[in-house]
Each structure stands twice: as C-alpha cells, then as structure tokens.
Amino acid sequence: MIGRYADRMTFDVILKRMLARVPNSVDKREGSVIYDALAPAAAELAKTYMELDVVMDETFVDTASLQYLILRCKERGVPVLGETAAIIQAETRPVMLELQVGTRFRCGAVNYAVKEKMSPGLYRLESETPGTEGNQYTGTLIPIQSVNGLQSAEIKGVLIPGENGDTTETLRERYYASIDGESFGGNVADYKETVNALHGVGGVKVYPVWNGGGTVKLTVISSDYTVPSEELIAAVQQEIDPQANQGEGLGLAPIGHSVTVAGVKDEPVSITTRLTFIDGWRWEDAREQVELAVRDYFAELAAAWADADATVIRIAQIETRILALSCVLDIADTALNGQTKNVQITTDHIPSLKKIEVVV
Missing domain, CATH: 3.10.20 (Ubiquitin-like (UB roll))
Structure with missing residues (x-):
C-alpha cells in the first residue's frame, strides 16, 4: 500500500480491527469493559504509526530535515558549509596613520576589526558578523573606540565575500550534485566540488587541457555573484596550485596538474x-x-x-x-x-x- 502510515492507520481503523477480533458474544460498545481496555492501546499504536512516518521522512535525502541530512552527507563525505565572515578593504585618512590590529569600526549594523595593513592608508578588515551581512561595498566606517588622528575611514570594496551557511535545500542540492558528477582524482567534478567549497567562491567553470596536456584553467565567480577581487583569485590559486610550485601537487590539485585561476569579468x-x-x-x-x-x-x-x-x-x-x-x-x-x-x-x-x- 502506498501513502503515509498515519493517514491509513488511524485510531478508528486500529480500534475497529482490534474489536473485530473479539467475539460478538462480548459487549463491544463504547464504554464497555473491552472497548475501554482496547482504546488506549489503539491510541498508542496510532501515535506509533505517526512516528514511523517521521522515521521514513528522515531516512531519505529528499525529505530529511537538516539534522538528519547532515548525517546522510557524512556518509558520502559531503561537507557542511558554515557561515564565513566578509573580508573588506578600507581606506583611511591620513594615509600615514597607523591602525593597530584589532581596531574596531562600525558600518550600519555590522562591526569590522582590522586584520592587517595592506599598504599606507589601506587595511584589511574582517566582519564580526558572519554571513552575507558584512558584504557592504561602500560606506563610512565609524571607529568604535577612539582613534587619535583619524580623519576618515571608508569601505573601498569586498575582498572576499562572506557567505551564509548551508540551509537544508542548499545542502540537499550539493548532496545530489555529488552523485550526479562523481568526483575523483582531479576530474572536472572533483575541481568543481573542491573550488566551490572555498571561502568566497560562488561558482567555477573548469577548462581541462586548456593550454596543453596537464594544464587546467579555473574561472571563478565570487559568492555574491560579482567579479571576484584579485585577492580572492590569488587565495584560490594558492589553495589549488601555488604559482611558485605549479604542478608539484603542493595544493589541492593532483601532481602534474598546472592550474591557472582567473575570475569572471564584467x-x-x-x-x-x-x-x-x-x-x-x-x-x-x-x-x-x-x-x-x-x-x-x-x-x-x-x-x-x-x-x-x-x-x-x-x-x-x-x-x-x-x-x-x-x-x-x-x-x-x-x-x-x-x-x-x-x-x-x-x-x-x-x-x-x-x-x-x-x-x-
């Protein structure tokens, strides 16, 4: 029989079947001894069938909730992606002012902290709020604590976009993608799975043998589906196949693969x-x-x-x-x-x- 157990095995159906097994010589009307004895058991059995429906839903990837979908993903080695923080570039005036690592600023409802100095007047800041909320492209940064000599601070752009963590649907899609394109040993599916899991990457196109045997080109788009920054491209290159040791297998790419990472353009x-x-x-x-x-x-x-x-x-x-x-x-x-x-x-x-x- 097809359908949910709870729809078919209701309290009335179960109790009717139980009473049918009792001889007709016994009083089976509501309120009788045998009726009152069987009714609680029928109610518990009906509840059991409802819980069995839940078990069936959680068993299959197509209907599992996030908690049990994570367990199914572990069986296939599909990682669950958590929230990541946005990395932005900030410009300060005067340019000779030195900001200390950890100096905090605010833009809108998001706080940022200085991570490192890039060049005079340019700093790399990280959002204290994980997820896409930190991906503010422009805006004035207000220092949370006093910064002597600071005239202005502005967001110049997002270097590596923050990403929201997996939802039930995004994780389910990645589970099915791991089946549709079986990844192995540096094939196209392997590169897509590996690169898409990197912080700040929203998608990738893979071009094998693009410049001769052993060469691979990866074109990436940022996780907010805009042109990626040079910093993001460099970070992906370093993770996949460091330029200083291309083809040597010191990154995630297999030995013998010389990988070039580029970004989409407007x-x-x-x-x-x-x-x-x-x-x-x-x-x-x-x-x-x-x-x-x-x-x-x-x-x-x-x-x-x-x-x-x-x-x-x-x-x-x-x-x-x-x-x-x-x-x-x-x-x-x-x-x-x-x-x-x-x-x-x-x-x-x-x-x-x-x-x-x-x-x-």
Whole structure:
C-alpha cells in the first residue's frame, strides 16, 4: 500500500480491527469493559504509526530535515558549509596613520576589526558578523573606540565575500550534485566540488587541457555573484596550485596538474527602449525602479553562470520585468548595445548594466 502510515492507520481503523477480533458474544460498545481496555492501546499504536512516518521522512535525502541530512552527507563525505565572515578593504585618512590590529569600526549594523595593513592608508578588515551581512561595498566606517588622528575611514570594496551557511535545500542540492558528477582524482567534478567549497567562491567553470596536456584553467565567480577581487583569485590559486610550485601537487590539485585561476569579468550592456508611463510618472521618477529590475535580472544570469553553457541576455525577459513595474504602462523597441536582438555574453563574462536610455 502506498501513502503515509498515519493517514491509513488511524485510531478508528486500529480500534475497529482490534474489536473485530473479539467475539460478538462480548459487549463491544463504547464504554464497555473491552472497548475501554482496547482504546488506549489503539491510541498508542496510532501515535506509533505517526512516528514511523517521521522515521521514513528522515531516512531519505529528499525529505530529511537538516539534522538528519547532515548525517546522510557524512556518509558520502559531503561537507557542511558554515557561515564565513566578509573580508573588506578600507581606506583611511591620513594615509600615514597607523591602525593597530584589532581596531574596531562600525558600518550600519555590522562591526569590522582590522586584520592587517595592506599598504599606507589601506587595511584589511574582517566582519564580526558572519554571513552575507558584512558584504557592504561602500560606506563610512565609524571607529568604535577612539582613534587619535583619524580623519576618515571608508569601505573601498569586498575582498572576499562572506557567505551564509548551508540551509537544508542548499545542502540537499550539493548532496545530489555529488552523485550526479562523481568526483575523483582531479576530474572536472572533483575541481568543481573542491573550488566551490572555498571561502568566497560562488561558482567555477573548469577548462581541462586548456593550454596543453596537464594544464587546467579555473574561472571563478565570487559568492555574491560579482567579479571576484584579485585577492580572492590569488587565495584560490594558492589553495589549488601555488604559482611558485605549479604542478608539484603542493595544493589541492593532483601532481602534474598546472592550474591557472582567473575570475569572471564584467561585460557592460547598454539598453535603449521606448516606455509609456502611467499618468503622473516620468522617466526621472521611474529610473531607479527600471534600473533595479534590469540589475536583478542580470544578477540572476550571474548566479546561473557557473552551470550555464552560455549566458544570453533576452530582450523578452527585460521587457517582461520592466512591464511588471507599477509605473510602466507599455514598453516597445528595446535594443541591446544598439541591436534589437538577444545578446550572448562572451565566455567567462557576466552582464553589467552600463546605461538605460528611454526614447520618448
């Protein structure tokens, strides 16, 4: 029989079956001795069937909760990724001011602590809050404690994005990915699994034998699906195959593999379109909403970049998303980079919005 036990083996069903085994010569009505004796046992059995449903759910990866999914992942050696802290670059004035390691700053709701000096006026700071909350690209840093002589401190960019820990669904996806592409000894699946587990990496494309036998190229995207910093690229290179000893197996790459790590690049896209606005709206008022809708679409393309054979910007998608805005009545004549056709992004590039021009 197919279905959940608790749906079939209810209290009434179980009690009816138990009473059916009692001779009809005995009073089996509700309130009778035999009824009152069997009813508590039937209730306990019904509860047992409900708990059996839970056991069945937790047994299989497709329905297991996070606690038991972690145990199934351990069986396959799939690691559970925890939260990581963002590493940012900060610029201070005056440049000759020396900050001590551990000096704390605040931007918005996030605290950062100085980890090391990079160069005069430039410091590497780490978010005290793990996860994506520390990935603030710009903003003024306010010192938590007094810093004599400090004139200003600004976030210049994210060097290594912070990442949220695994959820039930992300862990389940990685479990299935470990089955779909069995990783072994430096094959493509092995590189993907290894690189994706590194702090700050959101995806990777693997190009084996890209420059002759024994060579491998890895193109990575940051965990916030933007162009990775040079520091992140260097960190991945060091982990996988240090440049000073390429091919010697001193990193995670197998002996004999000379690995080159690169990052995705932006491909600017200009959009022209003809918009008809709802009464009371003008382009100046709607610009922010329209640009945000396009950037959200581009962000989705970037998030899917690692698993896509090709990245195509589709005019239909852009028009659909802009038309969904409450301020837009109609849209027509949309062109990308001056052409009224879809644009396929260059390999190892992700789209970025250069500008939107609205034709009146």
